[in-house]
Amino acid sequence: METILPQKILIADDEFLIRWSLAHSLSQEGYDVLAVEDGGKAIEAIRAQHFDFVITDIVMPESDGWKVLETASHIQPPPRVIIITAYGKEDTGRMAKEKGAWGYIEKPYIIEKIKELLKRV
Numbered sequence: 001m002e003t004i005l006p007q008k009i010l011i012a013d014d015e016f017l018i019r020w021s022l023a024h025s026l027s028q029e030g031y032d033v034l035a036v037e038d039g040g041k042a043i044e045a046i047r048a049q050h051f052d053f054v055i056t057d058i059v060m061p062e063s064d065g066w067k068v069l070e071t072a073s074h075i076q077p078p079p080r081v082i083i084i085t086a087y088g089k090e091d092t093g094r095m096a097k098e099k100g101a102w103g104y105i106e107k108p109y110i111i112e113k114i115k116e117l118l119k120r121v
Contacts, residue, residue, distance in 0.1 A: 039064055082117060084106070
């Protein structure tokens with residue numbers, strides 16, 4: 001019988017409560033989750049190990065979510081990247097798709113929306 005490994009998810013968000021609650025919720029769903037507090041640490045993690053999904057805020061210290069998305073898109077195989085933000089403007093979702101994001105979600109209420117997206121795979 002083949003063992004199915006849990007999908008690995010990287011969460012990058014500088015807001016502790018969002019990072020913690022999202023990591024906790026997805027871990028309870030059976031995902032293997034790593035959560036980091038800034039874009040620089042997210043980029044280091046992406047370069048060091050494979051992730052199936054990267055969930056990243058746009059506005060963060062060190063490096064923003066756009067740089068995290070760009071870095072992830074150069075990894076083979078590339079992880080699916082979900083952009084989350086509290087600062088979305090009218091065209092931010094369109095920009096996310098054009099830059100290669102798999103999903104785009106505006107805060108708050110991201111946990112249920114992310115769970116729905118992950119189940120589409």
